[in-house]
Amino acid sequence: MFKKMIAKSMSKSPWIYHMNTGSCNGCDIELVACLTPRFDAERFGFKLAGSPRHADIVVVSGPITSQSKDRLIRTLEQVPKPFCVVSLGSCPKSGNVFKGSYSVEAPLDKYVNVDVSVAGCACKPETIIEGLYKATLILQKKREAMEK
Amino acid sequence: MRLPFTPIALKNLFSKPSTVLYPFKAEVQAPPNYRGKLTYDPTKCVNCGMCVKVCSPGAINRIYEDVEGGQHITYEFDMSSCTFCATCQDFCSTGAIKLSDNFHMAEEDHENLMVRGSYFKKSVPGKLVRGDDCVFCGLCEKACPEGCIKVDRPNKTWTWDEAECVRCEKCVQKCPKKCLEFKAAESGVEWSDACVYCTLCEKKCPVGAIKVDRANKTWEIDKEACIKCGTCVSVCPKKALTLND
Known part of the structure; x- marks a missing residue:
């Protein structure tokens, strides 16, 4: 009975950990805008977690600078499985205008399997909500697969 | 004693929340001039390559495929690499590239973030x-x-x-x-003496095929280098240039 309750409450409250890997702050602001009363992503149960150990969904923004690469890998190792990775904007997916720079280690696909990529520069809050909702569905599937 | 904001507070107490119930109960339209997912019309494209040149993140890729009687030209736009600056749209001389107001770009499959278009270019018969x-x-x-x-x-x-x-x-x-x-049939840009040697065509030519000498009043085109994009024809203020296809 408890297991069922836990499973249900887990699916209704996917917590987000936001990782900025050298982003220009455009996507970060839009992600925070999602949590305002106007867009209110919290009605789906999303909540910004302060620690990666509490997170179900890791949202990565920025083109992954050399400085932040090791931190990104260390952070992703701390997230309990199963978890989803959402890339925010063009930067983590390809490097955007910074690709080819000596200090940029994009794409994110090199380090972790990206489940949902949200395009835009910066992405619209509605698009982020769409992406996060898709991520919750994937998360649920991953959890079911893990229980079996 | 006056109670400020009381009417507003009471109104807000009984009115609905201001939350936009996206994505299930409300549809959202992008604001005017919003730059969203790119659309590409291959029938309008003249393959001048200007978009590839001006794209700052290098999100546009051009693929040539030789087939019998001509070439298949494919343009690939990677939306996960785009900055949505719309410079390609501004530089497109035929209006083949347009940034739409479609912002639904949260995808699990990277393939859905690619915009592709191809057309067949017949080689000019001799x-x-x-x-x-x-x-x-x-x-x-x-x-x-x-x-x-x-x-x-x-x-x-x-x-x-x-x-x-x-x-x-x-x-x-x-x-x-x-x-x-x-x-091979002669095709390309034809010059007429309405020209005032303003050098606009020289500046706008994406491949640098046109050489204009203002002092000596000469106009020259490198026919080998010319890609027949028609940019010079559209910028000529005196309508002195015509494009023969």
């Missing part, structure tokens, strides 16, 4: 050219399976029907004087 050595023997007329060559020996006339010709080159092979030849 024209049959007759040299001065012709003796009007009429062998080419006999060799032609389509009957598109007419030779009148007494009057020394030779005609060729371009529309009927299938370019089998049988006439070229049969010619005893070797004076028949298929030559």
Whole structure:
């Protein structure tokens, strides 16, 4: 009975950990805008977690600078499985205008399997909500697969 | 005693929350001039390559594929690499690239973030050219399976029907004087003396094929380098340039 309750409450409250890997702050602001009363992503149960150990969904923004690469890998190792990775904007997916720079280690696909990529520069809050909702569905599937 | 904001507070107490119930209960329209997912119309594209050149993140890729009778040209726009600056749209001389107001770009599959378009570019068919050595023997007329060559020996006339010709080159092979030849048709930009040598075409040419000398009043085009994009024709203030296709 408890297991069922836990499973249900887990699916209704996917917590987000936001990782900025050298982003220009455009996507970060839009992600925070999602949590305002106007867009209110919290009605789906999303909540910004302060620690990666509490997170179900890791949202990565920025083109992954050399400085932040090791931190990104260390952070992703701390997230309990199963978890989803959402890339925010063009930067983590390809490097955007910074690709080819000596200090940029994009794409994110090199380090972790990206489940949902949200395009835009910066992405619209509605698009982020769409992406996060898709991520919750994937998360649920991953959890079911893990229980079996 | 006055209670400020009381009417507003009461109104808000009984009114609905201001939350936009996206994505399930409300549809959201992007604001005007929003730059969203790119759309590409390959029928309008003239393959000038300007978009590839101006794209700052290098999100546009052009693929050539040689097929019989021409080329398949494919343009690939990677939305996960785009900055949505719309410079490609501004520089597109034919309006083939447009940034739509579609913002639904949260995808699990990267393939859905690619915008592709391709078209077939026919290679320009050659024209049959007759040299001065012709003796009007009429062998080419006999060799032609389509009957598109007419030779009148007494009057020394030779005609060729371009529309009927299938370019089998049988006439070229049969010619005893070797004076028949298929030559690539001359196409490109034509200049007229309405030109005021303003050098706008030189500045706007994406491949740098045009050289204008203002002092000596000369206008030159490198026909090999010209890609027939028509940018010079559209920028010419005196309408002195025309494009022959």
